[in-house]
Amino acid sequence: MKKAGSASNPLWYKDAILYELHVRTFQDSNGDGIGDLPGLISRLDYLQDLGVTCLWLLPFFPSPLKDDGYDIADYTSVNPTYGTIDDFKRFLGEAHKRDMQVLIELVINHTSDQHPWFKAARQAPPDSPERDFYVWSNTDQLYKGVPIIFSDTEKSNWTWDDTAKAFYWHRFFSHQPDLNFDNPAVMDEVLKAMRFWLDLGVDGLRLDAIPYLVERDGTTCESLPETHAIIRRLRAAIDAEYTNRFTLAEANQWPPEVRPYFGNGDECHMAFHFPLMPRIYMALRQEDRLPITDIMAQTPAIPDSCQWGLFLRNHDELTLEMVTSDERDYMYFAYSADPRMRVNSGIRRRLAPLLDNNRQRIQLLNSLLLSFPGTPILYYGDEIGMGDNIYLGDRNAVRTPMQWNSDRNAGFSTANPARLSFPVVMDPVYGYQAVNVESELADQSSLLHWMRNMIALRKLFQVFGRGTLEFLNPENRKILAYVRHYDPTSPSREATPIGEKRNVTSPGTETILCVANLSRFAQPVSLDLSEFTGMTPVEMLGYVPFPRITDQPYPLTLAPYSFFWLELQVTPENLPSSQ
Amino acid sequence: MASTPANTAAAPVEVTPPPEANLLIHLSTVSPEALEPALANLALAFPGLPLTVAVPDIAPNLTATNSFNTFQLFPYTPAATSTTSWILTAADYFNTFKLAQERNAPACLLLGAESHTMSPESIRNLGAAALSNSDLAVAHYHPRPHEGLLNSAIFYPVTRALFCARPRFPLALDLGLSLRMAERLATVAQRFTAANQEDALIWPVSEAAVAGFPITEADIPHRTAPQPAATDLNALLGQIAGSLFSDVESKAPFWQRARATVPARTITAVPGPTEPLNVTSMLESFHLAYSNLHEIWALVLPPHTLLGLKRLSVMPQEAFRMADNLWTRIVYDFILAYRLRTINRGHLLGALTPLYLAWVASHLILVHSGIPAERHIEELAIAFETDKPYLVSRWRWPDRFNP
Numbered sequence: 001m002k003k004a005g006s007a008s009n010p011l012w013y014k015d016a017i018l019y020e021l022h023v024r025t026f027q028d029s030n031g032d033g034i035g036d037l038p039g040l041i042s043r044l045d046y047l048q049d050l051g052v053t054c055l056w057l058l059p060f061f062p063s064p065l066k067d068d069g070y071d072i073a074d075y076t077s078v079n080p081t082y083g084t085i086d087d088f089k090r091f092l093g094e095a096h097k098r099d100m101q102v103l104i105e106l107v108i109n110h111t112s113d114q115h116p117w118f119k120a121a122r123q124a125p126p127d128s129p130e131r132d133f134y135v136w137s138n139t140d141q142l143y144k145g146v147p148i149i150f151s152d153t154e155k156s157n158w159t160w161d162d163t164a165k166a167f168y169w170h171r172f173f174s175h176q177p178d179l180n181f182d183n184p185a186v187m188d189e190v191l192k193a194m195r196f197w198l199d200l201g202v203d204g205l206r207l208d209a210i211p212y213l214v215e216r217d218g219t220t221c222e223s224l225p226e227t228h229a230i231i232r233r234l235r236a237a238i239d240a241e242y243t244n245r246f247t248l249a250e251a252n253q254w255p256p257e258v259r260p261y262f263g264n265g266d267e268c269h270m271a272f273h274f275p276l277m278p279r280i281y282m283a284l285r286q287e288d289r290l291p292i293t294d295i296m297a298q299t300p301a302i303p304d305s306c307q308w309g310l311f312l313r314n315h316d317e318l319t320l321e322m323v324t325s326d327e328r329d330y331m332y333f334a335y336s337a338d339p340r341m342r343v344n345s346g347i348r349r350r351l352a353p354l355l356d357n358n359r360q361r362i363q364l365l366n367s368l369l370l371s372f373p374g375t376p377i378l379y380y381g382d383e384i385g386m387g388d389n390i391y392l393g394d395r396n397a398v399r400t401p402m403q404w405n406s407d408r409n410a411g412f413s414t415a416n417p418a419r420l421s422f423p424v425v426m427d428p429v430y431g432y433q434a435v436n437v438e439s440e441l442a443d444q445s446s447l448l449h450w451m452r453n454m455i456a457l458r459k460l461f462q463v464f465g466r467g468t469l470e471f472l473n474p475e476n477r478k479i480l481a482y483v484r485h486y487d488p489t490s491p492s493r494e495a496t497p498i499g500e501k502r503n504v505t506s507p508g509t510e511t512i513l514c515v516a517n518l519s520r521f522a523q524p525v526s527l528d529l530s531e532f533t534g535m536t537p538v539e540m541l542g543y544v545p546f547p548r549i550t551d552q553p554y555p556l557t558l559a560p561y562s563f564f565w566l567e568l569q570v571t572p573e574n575l576p577s578s579q
Numbered sequence: 580m581a582s583t584p585a586n587t588a589a590a591p592v593e594v595t596p597p598p599e600a601n602l603l604i605h606l607s608t609v610s611p612e613a614l615e616p617a618l619a620n621l622a623l624a625f626p627g628l629p630l631t632v633a634v635p636d637i638a639p640n641l642t643a644t645n646s647f648n649t650f651q652l653f654p655y656t657p658a659a660t661s662t663t664s665w666i667l668t669a670a671d672y673f674n675t676f677k678l679a680q681e682r683n684a685p686a687c688l689l690l691g692a693e694s695h696t697m698s699p700e701s702i703r704n705l706g707a708a709a710l711s712n713s714d715l716a717v718a719h720y721h722p723r724p725h726e727g728l729l730n731s732a733i734f735y736p737v738t739r740a741l742f743c744a745r746p747r748f749p750l751a752l753d754l755g756l757s758l759r760m761a762e763r764l765a766t767v768a769q770r771f772t773a774a775n776q777e778d779a780l781i782w783p784v785s786e787a788a789v790a791g792f793p794i795t796e797a798d799i800p801h802r803t804a805p806q807p808a809a810t811d812l813n814a815l816l817g818q819i820a821g822s823l824f825s826d827v828e829s830k831a832p833f834w835q836r837a838r839a840t841v842p843a844r845t846i847t848a849v850p851g852p853t854e855p856l857n858v859t860s861m862l863e864s865f866h867l868a869y870s871n872l873h874e875i876w877a878l879v880l881p882p883h884t885l886l887g888l889k890r891l892s893v894m895p896q897e898a899f900r901m902a903d904n905l906w907t908r909i910v911y912d913f914i915l916a917y918r919l920r921t922i923n924r925g926h927l928l929g930a931l932t933p934l935y936l937a938w939v940a941s942h943l944i945l946v947h948s949g950i951p952a953e954r955h956i957e958e959l960a961i962a963f964e965t966d967k968p969y970l971v972s973r974w975r976w977p978d979r980f981n982p
Binding site for chain 1: 791831832835836838968971972975976977978979980
């Protein structure tokens with residue numbers, strides 16, 4: 001039976017706070033050393049209390065786990081080590097009961113080589129329907145020049161299969177053969193898998209590796225028109241059969257190239273803004289706003305029903321694919337002194353270690369994450385400042401178990417520590433004895449409390465998820481200043497004027513001035529706020545009114561790595577009377 | 580409630596209902612013996628006006644109403660039933676909208692228990708307000724100095740300050756509703772009735788404020804208030820204040836940005852209280868709690884407030900006076916603790932009861948000294964408005980390290 005979506009507002013994802021977690025490393029309930037769905041259910045109160053509104057679960061399907069679950073062997077069931085389909089249904093119900101939506105992965109570019117489809121394909125004769133589920137060739141010279149994504153481990157996008165006596169195509173690991181979307185039967189199966197989860201009431205689907213669905217010789221095999229046609233078919237099925245669901249595109253591309261993934265509002269609802277993330281780190285280290293303002297200037301407008309997904313860190317490396325080679329070198333020098341911190345084209349570190357565990361820097365970057373136009377996505381553990389383990393292989397450095405308390409295995413599991421899927425972080429700075437949820441809940445001044453307060457504050461204002469953004473250009477480039485504005489009566493974001501034409505005084509409008517100091521030293525700044533003459537900036541965290549704005553430059557002084565969120569309010573004597 | 584010609588700040592609504600208006604009147608709780616006087620009053624209130632009077636299917640003689648032949652009497656079986664009759668509940672709002680929708684009524688009056696004690700003129704006032712341009716007309720009663728103090732101490736000043744809404748009785752028993760207001764309230768009510776919480780309370784004034792619907796008040800000088808089934812103050816405060824605090828929590832995005840000013844009420848001189856002053860038991864409760872509950876209060880209240888309570892605890896009865904700003908901070912900090920679940924919510928509201936009794940004692944002592952009760956209530960409401968930024972700032976940054 002098809003269940004309705006849990007959200008009541010069709011644009012709910014624009015106001016959401018996403019929280020990315022892995023069932024495997026979040027909470028183990030049965031002492032086998034591996035996280036599971038009942039364990040996750042037992043931690044939902046914590047997540048609700050944190051204030052996040054949508055849980056993004058990394059793949060939890062049956063899998064050989066050679067790529068942490070992105071190598072799927074069965075699309076419509078649950079990996080038995082994580083629980084059962086009934087456990088998932090219970091999890092979904094419990095999350096919805098707490099007003100949290102659920103986003104899961106739809107990994108359709110490839111399967112595991114252990115998927116029954118691939119096992120049948122390699123056994124089947126050439127050109128048979130079974131063989132045709134994947135992309136085969138008698139030569140590895142087809143699609144020459146297409147980049148290799150996992151360049152550290154793969155030397156070619158083709159791998160010879162002895163059983164099939166042919167090469168098969170894979171954009172990722174060789175154990176992840178790409179599905180052949182030129183075969184209509186593949187699309188039918190993908191739609192079946194999608195409907196299976198949406199029918200259960202899942203609220204969103206993250207479309208993994210979506211640019212690589214279709215291959216054509218002589219191209220980069222990325223973002224082809226045929227790929228967009230497939231996305232539109234998925235979207236049309238969702239729109240026709242379901243309400244209040246959303247899709248999130250993983251397209252690690254430059255903003256103008258990601259733009260087509262929104263289509264005319266008929267492809268993906270959301271897409272990650274990959275290039276912004278490394279530039280936030282770059283701007284911080286260079287103490288210069290230019291990398292941020294530059295990439296935002298290159299970011300095209302998107303349809304009004306669409307949204308950018310913003311993040312500081314995730315389960316992968318801090319990807320540096322979307323920077324120039326000079327910028328990549330700079331980032332390596334700045335953030336990965338030890339070569340073990342690097343993997344593929346990126347840096348496999350968590351937020352806190354990247355920022356040398358500096359509380360002000362962590363808060364500053366989170367303030368940007370929460371105030372930039374888009375939906376913020378938090379990575380599990382970053383809310384308490386968890387560290388990483390660069391001695392684990394691949395990207396597992398940032399996939400260690402959640403640190404709940406200072407008990408054995410950080411409270412994650414009662415198993416023998418040697419049985420854990422990954423060891424807990426135990427170093428003296430980030431180890432679970434020093435960094436854990438329990439101690440931070442007890443400490444009113446902890447990062448966890450700060451995050452909780454900031455999330456709650458952001459949720460009070462729709463402007464962050466829905467409003468326009470306009471950068472100010474103060475002389476001091478160590479200061480990043482921008483105005484967020486939202487007019488609920490405006491027919492669309494594009495139609496909302498910026499600058500002096502905008503309406504900032506009508507009831508319901510929200511106008512917020514954000515000012516951030518990217519420098520390690522205190523900085524002065526004078527802002528041209530003449531458009532808002534007569535209004536009163538009210539510091540939003542403490543609800544403290546600042547001096548009224550005049551037509552003169554507005555002076556502010558910011559402590560190192562500090563920021564202001566200032567709500568521009570109509571000055572009290574100009575307020576209307578109530579009934 | 581007995582009559583006192585006190586606060587008349589609620590401007591009488593002058594609008595005369597158009598004769599063709601099809602007003603639905605829902606007597607949500609009416610006993611068989613009160614039905615006839617209630618209908619008689621309605622007949623006098625709206626002579627010749629086409630009315631539908633909906634009454635729960637409670638008595639066999641419901642059809643014997645020929646003497647009120649301008650009415651269409653409509654006995655109905657409630658879609659949702661509540662066991663609480665002394666106050667309006669989710670079931671009442673749900674049923675009202677269903678009835679209004681079925682009867683295609685543009686507006687309706689929802690009258691609570693003992694509505695037969697209202698004068699025809701009062702009912703007419705409310706009806707006129709309901710048919711005016713307002714979406715919500717709220718009864719404005721004239722309580723005696725000893726009456727309705729939970730409302731005066733908490734519900735009114737909190738609702739006024741947070742939602743910038745004027746009604747003196749945000750949980751009034753008698754309301755006029757436009758169809759869209761009734762629908763909005765029914766939508767909220769349905770969330771409760773669907774969870775078998777038909778007795779849940781709903782706060783129409785804050786709902787109207789959030790929706791941006793116009794609100795007005797209608798003067799009801801005479802009315803007998805039904806008595807709550809539970810006479811235990813703890814239970815009563817837990818039920819109503821808990822509901823209000825939950826409502827405040829759910830509407831935080833709205834009230835944190837609501838900043839319109841509510842015009843001051845005009846307070847007219849009224850005779851002082853005739854009852855003898857007897858606050859000894861209230862003060863005893865407060866003093867006992869000061870010894871027993873201090874540790875709990877310390878979890879909720881900041882040091883400045885605790886210091887104020889310490890000073891209060893040693894004041895002699897004749898000089899006992901809880902400053903308005905002290906009570907304001909207490910209520911705001913309890914609202915915040917309720918949101919943060921600092922302690923079990925039931926225990927939290929229980930710890931508020933003796934503080935409330937101290938406020939009542941202070942208020943009554945003040946009133947017996949010659950200060951008009953309504954003037955004090957008005958000053959208190961202004962104190963809540965003035966200190967609203969304190970609640971906003973603590974709500975946004977609930978650091979316990981504060982003054």
